[in-house]
Amino acid sequence: MTPLIIPVFLPHLGCREHCLFCNQRTTAKKVPSPQSVGKFIEASLHHFPSHQGEREKQVAFYGGSFTAMSLEDQVSYLKEVQPFLSSDRIDSIRLSTRPDALNEETLATLKEYGVKTVEVGAQSMLDEVLILSKRGHDAKDSASAILRLKNWGFEVGVHLMIGLPGDTCDYFLWSLDQMIDLKPHFVRIHPTLVLQGASLEELWKSGGYSPLTIDEAVEWLKKGILKLERASIPVARIGLQPAKELEKHLLAGPFHPALHQLVDSAIFYDMAEYLLRNDPDGSKPVFISHPKDLSNLKGQRNENILRLKNRFKLSDIFIFSSREVVRGGLVLQTRGREVWIDRKSFD
Ligand code: SF4
Structure with missing residues (x-):
């Protein structure tokens, strides 16, 4: 059963890099302070439907690179969730981060403060694609982060992207094979979109980048999903959640509010x-x-x-x-x- 998630969005917090496709740096509004997190969780819990009582409840720190913040800053956010964990009103914490910001000291801290799930932004396992996307880490960082997280007993999710500069369908499927060997607990796949305020906007405007069409994205994803299903690795999500903010900044690319359904229909x-x-x-x-x-x-x-x-x-x-x-x-x-x-x- 999928958990009920209370998402705390921390845009661009901890990020040292400005990844080519990301517009969080330019569109980030106010970042919630650690002190505001408790109130937000309390308010969100009141909105949860009562009949969902059996489902696991997780507070999720999304956006930015949580573990690339100083340990002190990470702890200041994690501390705010502790009263909810000790009163059993929240079951665990999840967060998303970069693969090169997960050293042993950080992992020990995450364990200590009740983090259960870590979602690693690997995006591709091709170094060439990662360099063109200005990720600032390589495929080895992702492999090593996933293995270390698993050794520490975390639930590990992986984010991959399709259609980044330099990417091809074969590269994407090869990246998936590398991921399948590492056996993460789940995978999310997002098509690359051209968003206003991202560096990719300039490249696209100058003709140096063409996004995938919806049909191409469906073709790549169809092959990828079947591969993951055969390996019994769940696909947590395909494509970004439709949201006003996203649609406001969307310039080009294969965005569809029901992309997963398009892919499933294509498979059938x-x-x-x-x-x-x-x-x-x-x-x-x-x-x-x-x-x-x-x-x-x-x-x-x-x-x-x-x-x-x-x-x-x-x-x-x-x-x-x-x-x-x-x-x-x-x-x-x-x-x-x-x-x-x-x-x-x-x-
Ligand atoms: S993609 Fe992630 S790591 Fe890169 S700048 Fe955006 S939030 Fe930071």
Whole structure:
């Protein structure tokens, strides 16, 4: 069950670098002080729905590079959460940070103050891509941070990006392979967006950078997600959360409020296309999926059905759902035949 998160956003705090794609330095409004954190948590707890009582509650320090702040500053924020932890009103803390700011002393402090989850901004495992993105760390830093965090018993999440300068689909898939070997507990993948105020804005305006299209992003993500599913590594999120602030600063790039759903629909299209292609009797095909996969099978505004009809010159395709089909599975019934495929075994 995913935890309920109280996000405390600390824009650009601790950052020594100005990563090419990041606009936190220029758009950061007021950074919450450590003293304001307790009040914020208290107010947020009142807004949590009461029936969610069983779910883990986490305070999350997002934005900036938490562990790149001085140890004293980190502790001043972490201390504010301690009364909530000791009264069991909050279960644990999570934070996001850079891979090169996680030394042993910092890890010991995070453990001491109840941090459970650390999300590491690796972005890519290609040094060439990291240099072009002005990250200021290399792939070895990310690998070593993930292994050390796991040794200390933290839950480890990894952030990767697609479409950074110098990136290709093969590089992204190679980065994922490196990550899969390191076995993080979950992965988030964000497409690179051109945001007002980021250094990438200048590069894009001068013609030195072209963002991925939505179709390209879906293509890369489709391959990436299947890879992670086969390795049983959960994908916590694809794409940035739609927010007014983000949309206000968005200049270009593959932003879509339901990107994950687009990717899932594309996977189901490919599975259906594969089954039909391999079925010579597919004149009146019937597809059956798990009820929770039905909308992905149909695609947004029935796009998958229309594409399949066009592709195979079919007058009708029948779609049903059944709980007897496993999540991620797809059954094709044609005259006298039934074949099925599972997205985990689909490549
Ligand atoms: S991407 Fe992260 S590390 Fe880089 S400047 Fe932005 S907040 Fe700081």
